[in-house]
Amino acid sequence: MKKIEHLGIAVKDIETSNTLFEKLLGVAPYKQEAVASEGVLTSFFQNGPNKIELLASTDVDGPIAKFLEKKGEGIHHVAFEVDDIVAEMARLKSEGFTLLNEKPKKGADNKWVAFVHPKSANGMLVELCQEASLKNE
DSSP states (O other): OOEEEEEEEEOSOHHHHHHHHHHHHSSOOSEEEEEGGGTEEEEEEEETTEEEEEEEESSTTSHHHHHHHHHOSEEEEEEEEOSOHHHHHHHHHHTTOOBSOSSOEEOSSSEEEEEEOGGGTTTOEEEEEEEGGGOOO
16 A cells, blocks of 8 residues: 545535535635445545545435444545555455455546455445556456
């Protein structure tokens, strides 16, 4: 793993949260994107080398809606940048981590993503991210 790629924050309302984070960070979001497969609307902020992804549910039965119902707004996941997502998934699996994906899938912000189950990572959902242009299919 190279670095923390971003922090994912679950929010109830994307527009209200965009306004709040714009004031907090002093920058506007650089991208807003729907990810239909996950039932979310995302909004990305860049502040220096740091990125924050806001996630609002577009599906009442989706993972973000369930997270908000159970835990409320707050940090949903930590994402790590990797050079080779397939190799990193294999490494983590060999180390005993439970993966939520058998293979990488297309995520927001031009990334291939995969997730490590929170039960095998001290309660934290971990996301692996690789630039989509780097993945060989």
